[in-house]
Amino acid sequence: MSEKSKIFLSGVVEGFYGRPWTMNQRKELFRREQKWGLNTYLYAPKDDYKHRMYWRDLYSLEEADQLITLISAAKECNVEFIYAISPGLDITFSNPKEVSALKRKLSQVSEFGCRSFALLFDDIETEMCPADKEAFGSFADAQVSVTNEVFQHLKEPQVFLFCPTDYCAAFCTPSVQLSKYLNTVGEKLNPGIDVLWTDGEDQGSDYIPHDALRLALTEWLVEFGKADQPDGSRSRSGRSKREASEEEPMQTDGYVPGPKDNPLYTAEPLTLEDLNLLSELFYLPYEHGPTAVTMLKELHWLRDNSDAATTGDITTECERVKEWRQRAVRFDEMCAAVVQMFNRLSNVPNRLILYDLYNYICDIKSGVLLARAFVKTLGGGTPHPAMIINDNPEPWGFRGGLSGEFQRMLPCHGNRDLFRIPPATRMYTIRPNTAEDQPEVMKLFKEMNTETQQTVELIGDRLVQGDVHPTQNCSLILEDSSGICGYVFALSDAKTAMTKAQYPEAMLSDYPSVMTVQIHPKVPDPTATKRLIEQVLSSLRESGSKGVYIEFRSNDRRMMDFLKTLNFFQVLRFEGLPANLVVMGTKL
Template sequence: MFVSVRMQRWGLNTYLYGPKDDLKHRLLWREVYSPEEEGHLRTLIVEAQSRGLRFVYALSPGQDIVFSSSCDLTLLKRKLRQVSDLGCQAFAILFDDIDHSMCQADSEAFSSFAHAQVTVANEIYRFLGEPPVFLFCPTEYCGSLCSPSVSKSPYLQTVGEDLLPNITVIWTGSKVISRKLSVDCLAEVESVLQRPPLIWDNLHANDYDSRRLFLGPFKGREPQLRNSLRGLLLNPNCEFEANYIPLHTLGSWYRAGKEEKKGEGSGGKDEYCPDRALSAALHDWMDELNQPLQPGGGPRQKTQGRGSCGGKGLLSESQVRLLVGLYYLPHEHGPSAQRLLQDLTWLKTNCHLVDEWRGRASRFMSLCEEIAELHCSVVGGANRAVLYDLYPYVWDLRNTALVAKAFICWLGEGECLHLQSVLEGVPRVWGIMGECSFTKFGTSSGNF
């Protein structure tokens, strides 16, 4: 319910259901939902529709479907008819991240892998009564996966020529996770597909690395892009509470694009600016971050004590900015992470500049202390929903900061603190975002 409320508030209009932990979405796609599962799905569909959101049900049969099998086709229709009977009016069939090879029966029935997929997609689209929204995710869903290239890909050419024109094709850009998207970069794929694509944006997705989190603003996408697309979907972080800023700023981007189309945003304050959008999102998020909420949106239960940090009070906006800067975007560090890396690199190579070194070391140590205080504020805060989603990441940050601090003390020959006392109580495994360890601090430039 929380996500639908937020989406409605920020002007977003579509929710695509395709969770990997629903086994009947991918691995067991042939199986229909039980009455209890039907009830959960119906609740989601009704909730979305009551708030003016389009609910899109996605199915991923590509791992083991036999395209030429009438039995598999019947099971596919049965599954989608079940969801349609629950009130769903928009669908997606996904063939991403699967092997290109076909079984012998399919090789005899179809001229190519793309031909097999398109044939099934067209039949399912007709079977469902040609719904106004029907999405198709190709196996070659970004430029880097196309062979030999976007414009010369036989696979995409078949999709463009044979897929029914009102079926929308999903695309992620030049890469699976594209740093930038522009009107020009999409012109080529639009020409091959013979229709504007729908962008499935993986900018904030973190399901490929459990040590990473992306809290930065929606960025690197021209607001004018929306005029060249059939839509844009943001694939978010796995942790619900981590998506406040990504979705809030996506709403700002969308509204800016609408104003640009009307000619009201040219050269004015309504043009989309990631930094301004981030500040607006942070301002709104602060109203929720210190509320006593449990996961799922329930009120906080009374508990005894606040743990080892003791609860230092409310999270401040500067602390949240620090967290966002340390877990920013996949291709870009935020300001706080950049500052840490720059100072650490300089401190490693300039120990001979004693006076300046001590000043910068002091600044570096202060930032490490701020990270430790951030950890305590999250742990001691009233919002348990935020704590449970973000705790592994702030714990990682705290431990990495302690190790970095210890390393700087070691470089300074123990002038600040003794290494042993700093490391007391720190686990044997350190690092954030899967890239940083104590050994690396001593042997390379290091990465936060």
């Protein structure tokens, strides 16, 4: 409840990690919110780069058009659109340029028609940088100072939310009442700003999660039954009638399956129990539903007590053998229920929902079928072909989630995953470059450049060789137990190292800084490389640079492919660039 506006906010937060919703899905959400009597939508998808990782970057014209359309769609449904931004990953609270960048970003969104905003500081490190430690008494002081300033810059909007780093009781030290962080927020945050808070367990509430889920699934069952053909142009298979061909699958208009046909096509309508099973198989990110937990426990027990599976005979079997066989039957029935759910779900009229869920349900079905076949093998059945142990497992066969847990319990994948002998975990260190590192740096430099022609002089080469000195805090080393395996060097003003006009002035105006990167191929995980580059980009940004470019020879395919996988840089296209070079860049 906002003290200033007295508006009771009730609605949906899109604040999860993973693939964000599409624009059409959000518009459909607004329509449903209006139908349900909800009045708020908070835009905060964690994997939208310009919401979190690259929060300083302004939206492009195309992105702006999408947001304008989305904000308008929310207004049409009487839904308050709250734009949230999460700058806490790398903001320097005491740097006026950083605060200006935040104001500039929110002012742009305000121009799109948005009137409600939120600053989110959840899921971030609490350690302040040296500059912030000098300027503020605590982490809470830093956050509140910036939040209050932004709130006033936006002319104190009716709805302005602040999400603290300690956003639930479990994060508060030593308690909610005694938390210095929360007390500072409470004392110094502008009273016109509302604080977001997550309740863990609402004591004394009438809200019963199980009943709420059951009610929601009951309503969703109706949605699954609605045919996806508002204009009457689509068939039950989801394909346009005018796209139909002689190869039309069995699920076509007019097809009546026989009683002995494939069960995928003779499945009965979807039931509430099917949806309940689906929700328990995909419960929470780090928690399985009751049915999934039971299946995992049963599979563990059947595997650990497999010696009882073939002991004795049918007439004189002991109690332990009976128990194993009875539990094997129960496990088989649970697996059959999953397959039946998959079959029924595959036949629902609402194909749009099915297509969003299909990859997930197909994955869990295949994992369950493998586990089911494994139990039958323990009972004396023929091993499933996919369970035969080999020395060269294919990497694309490995799964995550519940399906992965089933898979890792099978003998063909149990303790090996991608490798027959699990490799030791690599630990990487990121540290400043020193004079003593030069021999190893040059060794890596020469090794990685042996296949490219050295006919073109690059500023990056001179940075590595020591002919040009990098900007302060812009020369970092990546190191593992065997030594230096990567480096990043950067110069904030590339012109100072140029003996001639190497690049067009238009490019240098937008990308004044130059960076060189080299990572040994033995580093398989890009996470360490991204952290290395992010630290240097942050230092360049603090130096006042607004863009950085990387140059490499056009025959260096490895470097081009490597940089594309990191998603930091885009190929730059300016008139006057040398034909034998590739130049990539990013705005800061």
